[in-house]
Amino acid sequence: MQSKQEQITELLELNEELENYFYNTIIPQLFVDSALLLRKYTPPAMKQFNLSEAHIGKPIADVTENLRYPTIIENIKTVIKTGEILAKEIQTTDMCWYQMNIIPYIIKSKNTTNGVIITFVDITPRILDLKDQEKLIIEHELLLDTIAHDIKNPITAFGLSIKLFKKLSAVQKDMLKTLVGNLELSLLTMQKVVDELTETRFQNHKYQAPAELLSIENLIEDVRLTLASQIFERNAVLKLDLKHTQISFNRRKFRSVLYNLINNAIKYTPEDRNPEITITSRAKKGTFVLEVSDNGIGINKSDYKSIFEKFGRIKDEVEGMGIGLYLVKSIITSVGGKISVKSKIGEGSSFKITLIDDTAE
Known part of the structure; x- marks a missing residue:
């Protein structure tokens, strides 16, 4: 004792x-x-x-x-x-x-x-890093897409010009033979570069980050931290109903999809109401279905197609470049997925993503 x-x-x-x-x-x-x-x-x-x-x-x-x-x-x-x-x-x-x-x-x-x-x-450095990373992702995606797609128009015009040169008279063709040859070589070189960039952008290039088994809950949490200031200032509420919580996908790209959909939901909610964002997920016959719904301003049916186009915007006074939904669609369709929207003016919108997923039953 x-x-x-x-x-x-x-x-x-x-x-x-x-x-x-x-x-x-x-x-x-x-x-x-x-x-x-x-x-x-x-x-x-x-x-x-x-x-x-x-x-x-x-x-x-x-x-x-x-x-x-x-x-x-x-x-x-x-x-x-x-x-x-x-x-x-x-x-x-x-x-x-x-x-x-x-x-x-x-x-x-x-x-x-x-x-x-x-x-x-x-965790301040982590949140700042997430914000910087998201900006870089948007800039990177936009740059690659612009190079790999927008440059196709001048290449097409280039090719048409060469065809016209080839239809000139024999005398004229002799005079322009060297010029046409140089133009055609340049065209083939440019086309090769575009094809390589397109493959890098949309297919399994050796330098592309690999797909991995992702936790939807963890990705949503990362996005929530990235948008923490906006969520706090607008008193936004995120509601989760996740019936299927895993998917095999590129982490950076899927986080970008979630970021853009949630960010838009906050931005396009009227100032006189608090944003309410509902995220649901489910498995259905070998597919993964994710829906992000909001109580925002809504979208006219006539604008359903244009909102997914580059620089397509439905409200000019809202901050942004009009590329968020364009990038989302590019990412989803590049792997054979689909994205659709349903909306009512003044009540809100719902974006539905469907992806092939072997883990979904």
């Missing part, structure tokens, strides 16, 4: 170890008890959330103004009640982004939750 003094000494040593951990950790952490009072915090939390010793013992609500996350109190209560970990991404007032984990503090001897430990992991 330990003496009382030995027990006190052991507790002091344990407390000293705990204090050393608090002092040296680089992760902001808050310790909140079941009465929602702030009991302890790590030094990084003091710096990030402007905390001081005066906050100890006071309601956590007194420091929530440092977060752009109004439901934190409700989330803490939910974790205390359920005993389950909750993870969310939040933005602080200095525009930094954090992965916030609310972890129940469980007293094992009593099997009760006596509060929570809240940790914050800085």
Whole structure:
């Protein structure tokens, strides 16, 4: 049996170890008890959330103004009640982004939750990288498509000119023989370049990123983080109904598809209503079906075709270049898939993507 003094000494040593951990950790952490009072915090939390010793013992609500996350109190209560970990991404007032984990503090001897430990992991670089990556993807896709397709028109005109040259009289042909030969060689060279670019763009080129088994939930989460500012500012809600959650596809391209559809849904929702975006997925007879629906301004039936054309836009005052849906269709049709739209003016739109998928039953 330990003496009382030995027990006190052991507790002091344990407390000293705990204090050393608090002092040296680089992760902001808050310790909140079941009465929602702030009991302890790590030094990084003091710096990030402007905390001081005066906050100890006071309601956590007194420091929530440092977060752009109004439901934190409700989330803490939910974790205390359920005993389950909750993870969310939040933005602080200095525009930094954090992965916030609310972890129940469980007293094992009593099997009760006596509060929570809240940790914050800085994910700002990840979100910035995702945004930059999405811009590069759009620029890359547009450049390749422009080179591989738009240049076909002048090549066609080039070929017609050569045919006309060949129909000239014998005397004229002798004079232009060398010129026509050079033109024809140039045409063949240009056509070869276009064919190679087209193959790179749409088929299994050796430098193309391979398809892989993707988690739809994880890709949606990546896109949600990329569009976090827009989602927050518009108070947008993403609803998921995923009956089939995996598909074999190029990660970068499928993320671009989701990004453009969700981004458009937010942009084309009137300012007087909060965007509500529903994403559903299902398997149907060897195909994967994904639908992204919104409560936006809607699209006229007469515009169904034009919205998928390059620079096709239905609302000029909305920011953008009009290439998002064009790229989405290019990506989907390049692998033999289909995309369609149904819409009602003033009520919203629904984009349906159908892809062949061996994993779908």
